[in-house]
Amino acid sequence: MATKDLSQYDIESVPSAENMRFGIVVAEWNFEITSALANGAVNTLKKHGATDENIRVKYVPGTFELPLGAQYFAEMENVDAIILLGCVIQGETRHFDYICDGVTQGTIDLNLKYNKPFIFGVLTTNDEQQAKDRAGGKHGNKGDEAAVTAIKMVHLKQNFSD
Template identity: 85%
Template sequence: MATKDLSQYDANSVPSAQNIRFGIVVAEWNQEITFALAEGAINTLKKHGATDENILVKYVPGSFELPLGAQYFAEMENVDAVIILGCVIQGETRHFDFICQGVTQGTIDLNLKYNKPFVFGVLTTENQQQALDRAGGKHGNKGDEAAITAIKMVALKTSFQ
């Protein structure tokens, strides 16, 4: 199964991020991967006009804590969108399934509860190499994709107002 380069997109199709405030919550577990995702997201936001002052980054211990960290952004910061970045790598036990399910459902719940974009930028891979390939490797950077999604979703919401 082919995977596209997550960093390739039509830059002209992305609205300006100039006046948008972003929260980014990053899991510290698998930080070689997650910090690369955060760097990709931040660089992409800036490429589209976001300023340093409008990009707030916070860290949580692991991917399971991402939804709560994202909720803190919604409740304690004036952000237009929250980008959720983590990495869960398949192990020998079902722990992977429980973490992935919890983070996914938590993100869905936040989108609906707060009526603002909470963008799922969590890698769920079979091994370390697949994660590296998607955090700036041969498949690009999922952080870039998450940033573009956040910008586009804020623009979509604004178009309804």
């Protein structure tokens, strides 16, 4: 099965992020991967008009802590969308399943509770090479995709209030 390039998208289909505010929560676990995701997200937000002042980045110890870090953003910062960036690599135990299930459900719950976009930018891969391939490697950068999704979701919400 082929994986699309996560960094390829129709640039003209992305609204301006000039007046949008973003929080990005990054897991420190697998930091080589997650820092590349964060760089991709920040660069993509800026490419579409977001300013340094409107992008806040915070770190949590691991992927499981992403939903709580994102909740802190929703409660303590004036942001329009929160991007969660992490990386879980399959191991020999079911730990992978529990972490992935927890962060996925946590993200869903936050979207509904706060009525604002919480973007799931978590890699769930079989091995480290697959993660590298999706964090700026041959399959692009999931951080880029998460940033574009955040911009589009904020724009969608803003258009409902028109």
